[in-house]
Amino acid sequence: MKRKSFADMDCPIARALELVGDWWTPLILREVVLIGTKNFQDLENNLGIAPAVLSSRLSVLVDNGLLERKRYSEHPERFEYLPTTAANDFRNVLDELRYWGTKWTSSPER
């Protein structure tokens, strides 16, 4: 199903969601911004996300200026993902989400 785009809406909340509102994307930002996870394998392991989905979300985040993709090894060629200033600024949203989730959702039973 093609989803309606929020990019051209007049509301900054809608436009923010166009960039960060995909399922998984806020959790990827949590990893990169709050925890400092940088490479694909660690993101995949920490999130338990399918590699194809992770790959697609990372590309969108790079295209939208939230992550920078940087080569850190030539043989074998490997890349890491670093937060831009825009991504680091998203920390406040993540903090409020964490606060809300702590207050209004229950931890899984042990």
Add this chain to the structure above:
Amino acid sequence: MKRKSFADMDCPIARALELVGDWWTPLILREVVLIGTKNFQDLENNLGIAPAVLSSRLSVLVDNGLLERKRYSEHPERFEYLPTTAANDFRNVLDELRYWGTKWTSSPER
């Protein structure tokens, strides 16, 4: 495609997203919490959302304790949607999203 659930994750951000992370849901909360929109027709018009999607999102929000569905007319039978305390608490997340969107996205050209 069946989406992975975040409900049982240990992270409160993930659990928050399970409740409010669907496409459209934060904008429905923006309407109800920040603007005070209460009825289906106004939500549909203000958001430009397909009625079937709106209906499904509202049901989930009611089931998850974020909205209360209240009958305000008997003939014809009509309902309005009121924010619960949990929804009103979500205002801080919306405020941070608005702040971020204002800073990092551009208004559509006129």
